[in-house]
Amino acid sequence: MAVPCAAQTPDSGAAQTPDSGAAQTPDSGAAQTPSSGRIIRSLIEVRVTGPAQMQQLMAMDLDLAGCRAPLLAQRRVEVIGRPGDVQRLRAANLQHIVRVADLNAAHAAAVAQFPLSGEDTLTPPIGQGAMGGHYTLAQMEAILDAFHTNYPQLCSQRVSIGQSIEGRELWMVKISDNVGVDENEPEVYYDALHHAREPLSLSTTLLFMDELLDGYGIDPEATFLIDERELYFVPCVNPDGYEFNRINNPNGGGLWRKNRRNNGSGSFGVDLNRNYSTFWNAPNGGSSSSPNSETYRGTGPFSEPEIAVVEAFSASRQFVQVFSSHSYTDVLLRPWAYQTGDPANVAAYNVLGAFMVAENGIQHGRWGTLLYISSGTSVDHHHAARGSFSWTAELGRANEGGFWPVGPTIETIARRHQRMFRKAALTAGSAFVVDAMTVTEAVGGNGNFVVEPGETGEVVVSIDNVGMAAAPLTVELLAISPSLTLGTNLVSVGSVAAFGSGDNASMPLT
16 A cells, blocks of 8 residues: 555556546645646644544545654654645644655656665666666566576466456566475565555565575575575566556656546546455545546456456465565554454464564554555455455655655665565464573482583474464484583474464473
8 A cells, every 4th residue: 555544546657548536726835837747745743633633634535645653653644645634724724734846856866866875786776777776567577587597496486366447567586495386385475566656565575576686505494484485576566556556757856556447427447456445435434436536446346457367366366475565654454454343363373463463563464443544455465355364554754755766775774674575475384483492400400500611401382373374393402511411302392283382391402
């Protein structure tokens, strides 16, 4: 979804077709430049007094770009302003301030300040894409081709799972050992760019794929994930909208969110992350029936070919985990989005979420509470339709460049979240982590509770299975000093249930 408070706006550049979200009312805070015809987008901060004003703001169908918990705690909401929005906020008596008068101009100035850099094996390196440091659709295709060329046994050729409304392919690749064989391994699905103005979701996904492939046979965890999982990637769900941004803003900064369906009457685009069938027209709202809205849900569930082909592909597989990347807000979201309640397996979601964000430190939790009510989303659909554990990750922050970070910041954000991406694959099967370990003086020692030379120590380890599959667990003790002599150094704990724990208290290692 483009930022978390997601409504979206059309492109800030010189559109080739009528702009679906462009109000024609003049506005002092988000003016239109007569010389170029460019519709200027601004960043507006709105202060709300409480839930009632928040509902009032939501009802105005604005492009709510940032309403993550830290902002909401201060009752602040970030709005991507369109012509007329400042006047509308003023008329509604909502306190507001224009933080950035022209987002596109601010982005262009930021791009000019930073030299390109990158240290990965992607070509071009992350942060050095042709669109203001971000990858274009053509560069993404070339990178996917290079993955297969360089790692043909591990990465499939890109395969089209179907076409967009303008006839562009939605490309999929699979990463696994024995990549051409459908093995009995946990399947995980990753996608990005439901929303066209979120290129960071693409960069972070490609970096994840690159580091897995480059680390195979060298990095034990990357090797394990490729050997023991089947990972499927659709890095661009919305190729038409993404190309529209590139054409109109070749150096990045385009703010088009939706796909490029011609809705008639000069309106374009459907919000692809409001077009899934699950709770498509939920009673609590969360999408719009207006074609001019940035959260327009379309004429019916799966009305958009992009989402119809994602659904057909997902239905053909058995994804135990689904991980969809968006920007910005630095939060990890789970069901439900359509309401503020929880699914029946919320306890398992909470275990997984806490594990997945342990390194990046971002918040995790229910979409409908951490953000706002949203209907027809992928996170609810993949969970409800097939029982997948389903996540939406919002990457980056407003102070890091919002939708279009520049320079080294692209790489910084992408690397910050790599552990989370890996853990989405790791937890698709069994995933063991040490919870606690105790070393005690065995019977026969001098009783001072310290293991000294000549005495025997007993080691008891408590281990949690934070993965979604039960598996047998064996604990092995290794000596890291030649002065240590191992006694019982290998113990079978038995099968540990998904999200369960086990220990070797009945048979300590010595």
